[in-house]
Structure formats: C-alpha cells, structure tokens
Amino acid sequence: MLRHSLALIFSASGALVSASSARAQTAATGSIEGQVLRNEDGKPMPARVWLVGAARPGTPNPRGSFRFEKLKPGRYHLRATYLGYAPADTILSVSSGARLRIVLRLSATPVKLSDMTIREVAKPPVPPPSKPAVTRPPIDCGLLLIVGPTQMLCTSAQALPRKTLVRGKEFFGGNSQIRQAAQFAVPQVGLIPERELQLNDRTWLITARDPSRPVGLGVVRIEMEETGAHDTTVRIALTSAVFVSEQQQRARAQAYLSKVEHILKGTR
Secondary structure (H helix, E strand, O other): OOOOOOOOOOOOOOOOOOHHHHHHHHOOOEEEEEEEEEOOOOOEOOOEEEEOOOOOOOOOOOOOEEEEEEEOOEEEEEEEEOOOEOOEEEEEEEOOOOEEEEEEEEOEOOOOOOOOOOOEEEOOOOOOOOOOOOOOOOEEEOEEEEOOOOOEEEEOOOOOOEEEEEEEEEEEOOHHHHHHHHHHHHHHOOOEEEEEEEOOOOEEEEEEEOOOOOOOOEEEEEEEEEEEOOEEEEEEEEEEEOOOOHHHHHHHHHHHHHHHHHHHHHHO
C-alpha cells in the first residue's frame, strides 16, 4: 500500500482586470513544489522525484525537497521513488498561475529473504592416551571468525554491525532488454540470485547474496526502475559487515553495472 499525504496552496489574482491582464493570466504557468518524508518518523528522504512523461528525474536533494516551475495548465503525474521503499504516485491538476505544494510520504517495503543458518563448532583437542580425558563442553557459535594465528572470535551474524553501499546507472534502450541484461549479469559477477519480485508496473527487485561472505553479511538488492519510455535505471545495494572495506563494495557494484552494459552492447 502506498502512503503519502499532500497539502495544496493556490494563489489567485484580483477580481477586476483589464483585457490585456486577462490575456496575461491565460498564458500564465503554474508550479509544483514539496518535500519527501519517511512515513515511519517524518524525516526528509533524498528520493528521486519527477513528472512522469514531462520531466526526467532530477538529482536527489538531501532535504527531500523538489520544485517544478513554468508548468502549463493541465494534469500531471508526480512520482517519488527510493530504493527499499514503495513508490508514491499522485495526479495533480495545475491551473493558470497556481502554486501547488505537496508533501509525499514513503513507506518501507521489506523483502523477506530465504532463511539459512550456518553453524560452526570448535571441538576441544583430544588428550594423549596417557593422560585422563578432560571433558569440555562444545563451543556453540553462530559464526566463528579467525582473528589471529592463535585467536578465534565466537560471534553471530546478527551481532556484527552492517553498512550498505548503493550504486546506480541509467541505461537507454528497450526496457525489457535492460531488465533481462540486469538479470543475466547477477551470476556472471559471482552473485547467487535468490528471487525476483515485481514491486509495481515500473519497478522490479532482484535479491541475491555474495557467496564470499558469511550468510547474512552479503545481502544484495538490485532494483530496476523504468524512469521513461526508453530508459531504465538499475541500482545495486550491497550490505556487508563492517570488516568489509567500502572500496571492495564499490568495486563489486561497479563490476556488476559494467557487466550489464557489456551484455547490452553484445545484444545490439
């Protein structure tokens, strides 16, 4: 379900005008401005906002604000999107000389991944036959990390802090062809695809995992969004534990986007 609220403010002229002023008002344009907030806590979101079919998505604003000026009177389809959140869509009617202000609220769309558990148990050493056996309880770890030649860390994937890196690129051409290239590129860069979901009529989501990372620490989300009639934006979000450097994450994300571009060039 899409949740968004909007507030509109209209400006009007005086009641008595001359013939030349009436013609000026007829040719006057309107504007739409507003802000995108997170529905859960009301904080601003740097979402992509654009008028579908009339304006391409602009650069996301950290404060979540946007503005479209010099709009001719008519109906406009306003859309706001952000990775991991349900898109917000609304239809606005702009009249001559009107100034509209709208507040959009995006709600998180959680994606449930398949449940998997990896458990490693460090076994106690076997004493020599000449000495009495010492009974030791097994060490039950969710995740066993080697931190030195003689040291091990017993922890769990849930206890390690994570960081997420998002990289995106806009591709031009047939939208279905771009989506297919984005799907084919997943295993070719060493990722294991898990499932594909269609979030709405313009957005698809692929979930995958990085086999080189422990389960739960190599989550990958790939979003494909049709931002126009002949262009699609592909964004990849890599979530890893803090011991994975940001440089490694950037290299993996760039390798994936480059592979999508390579596949598209080979099909043209």
